[in-house]
């Protein structure tokens with residue numbers, strides 16, 4: 001039997017106006033970031049409700065990262081200010097329940113920050129990989 | 145143990161009913177046993193005189209009943225509110241959930257309510273009668289009798305009572321109380337000080353007991369959506385008893401998050417949970433975090449205040465800094 005090399009599955013919610021474009025730029029510039037980062041485009045970071053994050057973990061994500069425009073730059077003026085409060089509380093709660101805090105992150109990435117996007121993903125993937133598989137919030141029935 | 149008696153409340157209710165100021169009364173009524181007091185609607189003097197109860201088992205908070213009741217009833221509803229209930233009352237008003245004009249609220253003082261679970265832990269099952277008082281007298285069908293100090297078997301929320309002050313009323317029976325210092329966050333802090341593995345073990349032990357009866361949702365005065373995701377078969381989260389680790393936690397995270405910033409810490413959820421899951425520790429975690437990140441906020445303290453999660457400042461703490469801020 002061949003042992004599969006463990007690679008963390010990472011779900012990145014990226015807002016359409018900044019971070020998704022940032023990811024695009026990273027690609028255009030041929031910057032490397034792990035292929036296991038699955039990007040989900042959302043209209044604004046505040047579109048992400050807590051259930052999205054939990055759902056990602058349920059379906060087997062090992063880490064969830066949320067990227068949006070820098071505070072003050074949200075395309076909808078204030079969406080990311082709400083996101084900031086929501087995610088601060090949600091992630092603190094996950095930590096309280098014993099789900100490792102390194103598995104969740106919020107990062108502000110603008111459309112011009114392709115390099116930051118790649119660096120963020122590399123760093124996040126590395127931290128999550130060190131923790132190993134997410135067992136505390138996954139639904140085994142969703143396993144393929 | 146309560147300082148005011150049932151008779152005072154019945155007298156008040158009867159006089160308001162008879163002079164036509166109110167058309168019905170929300171109050172407590174004896175259930176099958178002495179201790180399972182249920183909320184009830186009284187419409188006549190006779191019903192009040194024969195069935196109305198007020199004793200140390202009257203934990204039930206009536207605020208939420210007003211949402212449905214005010215729509216159905218002609219005229220005003222008389223409701224009795226303990227101090228903690230008035231916070232829920234205000235929170236519902238803030239969210240425009242009922243018409244204030246249709247309610248006549250009478251604030252009543254409270255000396256703390258008792259927890260039947262704690263009494264049963266002492267006496268065992270088979271309670272045949274209970275007489276309330278500073279010393280609670282319990283008889284069982286096995287001819288045993290117990291004298292229990294009421295202060296030893298208080299509900300968790302009463303041990304950590306946050307306020308004896310009524311924040312809303314039309315009329316007050318007894319004296320105006322004060323907001324009091326409580327130790328309600330101690331237990332949260334104790335959990336925060338544990339390692340993630342210990343916390344995980346603690347919550348897994350607690351949350352795996354959940355039978356998804358949804359009682360905590362049903363009773364919560366902050367949970368008043370007409371349609372709930374947990375009733376919707378298409379949502380994929382409607383499942384009954386949680387089958388695995390995800391479902392155990394998901395329900396509780398979503399329930400607590402849904403009321404974060406609006407939960408008044410009325411303690412009803414923990415009181416009604418048949419599995420004795422300490423739901424208040426989830427709610428209070430959010431309250432504690434909100435207090436420390438965004439400044440102290442008590443939901444329901446005043447009508448019209450803006451809940452922290454529908455508000456922001458440009459200077460808010462970054463999620464990545466949350467753990468550095470002495471939150472460990």
Ligand code: SF4
Pocket residue numbers: 360363364365366367403406407408409410411412413414427
């Ligand atoms: S979550 Fe519990 S303590 Fe908070 S308002 Fe609802 S029932 Fe009361």
Ligand code: SF4
Pocket residue numbers: 353354355356357358359360361416417418419420421423
């Ligand atoms: S009341 Fe208790 S058992 Fe019922 S759903 Fe809520 S936590 Fe679970």
Ligand code: FES
Pocket residue numbers: 015016017018019043044045046068069073074075076079080
């Ligand atoms: S549009 Fe990017 S965070 Fe709102």
